Amino acid sequence: MLKRFLTVFGLILLYMLALASADLMIVLLAGKNDTLIRIMVVVTLVFSVATMVPYMDWVAKKVFRFNGEGKPVSEAELRAQIQTINQFDVPVMIEERKGKLVATWKYVDAHWRELLSKAGLTKVYELHIKFDHAQHLVTLIDVTKSVSWGAGPTELRLRWSFFRGIMLTYEIGKQWGIKESWKLGQVYDYKFRPKEVKMPIMNSILRSGWDVRFGIW
Structure with a gap:
């Protein structure tokens, strides 16, 4: 069970690091263009809100899965x-x-x-x-x-x-x-x-x- 929790924690951390990396890239590419930075940060925020629940659903279904025993009934x-x-x-x-x-x-x-x-x-x-x-x-x-x-x-x-x-x-x-x-x-x-x-x-x-x-x- 501990292994499953650690896997979930790792996948969530990976997701957060990916978002942080995207924000950093935006800042580096935009340079001193504050307007562009604000727009891209908002876009990233909307993306994170829209994808968080589907991502967590995917993680749960991958990690918390248990195999049945024997031949499946109908x-x-x-x-x-x-x-x-x-x-x-x-x-x-x-x-x-x-x-x-x-x-x-x-x-x-x-x-x-x-x-x-x-x-x-x-x-x-x-x-x-x-x-x-x-x-x-x-x-x-x-x-x-x-x-x-x-x-x-x-x-x-x-x-x-x-x-x-x-x-x-x-x-x-x-x-x-x-x-x-x-x-x-x-x-x-x-x-x-x-x-x-x-x-x-x-x-x-x-x-x-x-x-x-x-x-x-």
Whole structure:
């Protein structure tokens, strides 16, 4: 894991050095032309803002990638396996949105909604699951949205302020699949942390022969 973090740090540093080198070249080529320097600095700044997120997405997908085990199952079988979570009495639900699956807390259920509210959650976690059938590859994206709990049993408002990226907390192991983590009728002491949603799904995907990578988009 340390090696992955060092790789990310190195690639980010390389990106920053490239931008700094570009600024230095602009100053050297422009000479004493202050107007040209200002224009080129603005252009460089706009370029850095426009490319930073795509670059970070590329870095994440290259560095935080994990290989699946064995022969890949079909996409339909993998989707069905993930969606079996909806059959368990757990605080997690799977929704289908625009061709991808989204795992999140079961706040639409009155029982779990009450527990989520009492737990003091101020953010709702979502795990976006995107499938690439050709490569047998799943991209996982961590999303958190601010939430406010109303007084009524169904009053909940998701705000537009959110985080989209990678929460680098995971444990890979055969014992942490969907079936092992969420057995029907078994009682768990839920902490309502993102890894309680992410880890069973991620490890089940890997055990189904599909690769997993983390991304921003």
